[in-house]
Amino acid sequence: MPLSPPGRWRTCIFASMAPLLQTRSFRSDAALEALAKASQDKVPNLLLYNYPSFSGAFSALFAHLFHSRLNLPCLSLPFSSVEPFRIDDLCIEGLERCYLLDFLGPNGFAVEFARRALCEVISFDHRKRVLPQIPSEEDCPTNLTFHVNLEKSSCTAVYDYFSTILAGSEYHNGMDVSLLEPEDRDRVEMVLKYIEDGDLRRWSLLDIRAFxxxxxxxxxxxxxxxxxxxxxxxxxxSVVDAITKGNTYNSIRQKAANKLLDNVLKVRLGRGFYGECLGVRAHGNSALSDEIGKQLSVKSAAAGLRFPSI
Structure with a gap:
């Protein structure tokens, strides 16, 4: 199988059709036109990724890089639960393999699609709520594979999946095949760790919320x-840039909240029958309620008062 040179990009279907795809909806005329053209060209690989999920987008990136490295034609499209594709939309001529990246679709979607499309369907997800959608071995079509790991985010699972497939391949010049260029690998893998920390609700990494x-x-x-x-x-x-932007955003909001906190009021609850608390007038600044509430709680506790009022 011919391999692409180690340059980062190769022309792909989604990029070459960009002038045709102007609308922002998902099951749009432009998306359906892309599927129709893929059917006409008998494109064998379809990449559908969860939108607007970072795990889905990075999964699509790794699937895209894999197909680019091996010069395999593919079509990439976002899949949104707001207006999902219908199974009939996806049963294109010449389709051999479809990836569902970071989603299984509506209940029963993957199973029905595999039965009707007759192509190989490979799905990835990490959410506990999708487990009831996975049929028993007897009821699962043989052309459908589920990769659902509750301990690993979809983007990490997809990265490992395609990296493993490429592990034994070599370029014509003897270089090892890899999804990522050496200058990108450490940075992207760190981003994956932070995305996974949020996806799995661990919140354990340094500055994860700012990220x-x-x-x-x-x-x-x-x-x-x-x-x-x-x-x-x-x-x-990069993780560093995202954290910096997050911290800057938080700092701006905190400074705005501090200006309001300079005018703290003591509020009597039920004419004092239920005690007193601290409050501020924050009309037009409801977006800062989190920052204001936290600071008022600290001030109220220090003064021996009740919960704050915003």
Whole structure:
């Protein structure tokens, strides 16, 4: 099987069709047109990823890199539960393999799709709530595989999956095949650790909450239909930059909250019958209620008063 050179990018279907894909919806005319063209061209591989999930987007990145390395044609599309694709949309001619990345679809979707499409369907998820969707071995189509690991985020599982497949391959010049270039590997793997820490609700890594806040600005860019540069942008994300942005955002909000906290009021509850607490007038600043509430709680506790009022 011919391998692509070690350069980062190769022209892909989603990128070459970018001028056609202008709408922001998901089961849109543009997305259906992309599927129709893939059917006409008999594209054998379809990558559907959970939108707007970072685990889904990074899973799509790794699937994309895998197919690029091996020069395998593929079509990438976001899959949204808001307006999901119908099974008939996805049963395209020539389809050999479909990946469901970071989702299993609506209840029964994966099983029905595997039965009707007759292609290999490989799905990844890490959420406990999807376990009831997995049928017994007797009821599961032989062309359907579930990779559901509650201890590993989907993006990490997909990264490991495609890395393992490539592990034994070599470029024509003797270089080892890898999903990621050496200059990207450490940075991207650290991003995966932080995404997994949030996905699995561990919240154990240093500055994980600041990371999630800083990362959130990218969420609107996770649609490869409207953003043909999504994969390059995902590769450029770093934990340090995301944490810095998150801390800056938190600092700005805290400074705004502190200005309001300079005018703390003592509030009598039930004309004093239920005690007193501290409060502030925060009209028009409800978005700062979290920061204000935490500081008022500290001040009220120090003064021996009840819970604060905002």
């Amino acid at each position: 999630n806040i800083g990362l959130s600005e990218w969420r609107s860019k996770l649609n490869c239909v409207t953003n043909p540069y999504m994969y390059e942008q995902l590769l450029d994300i």
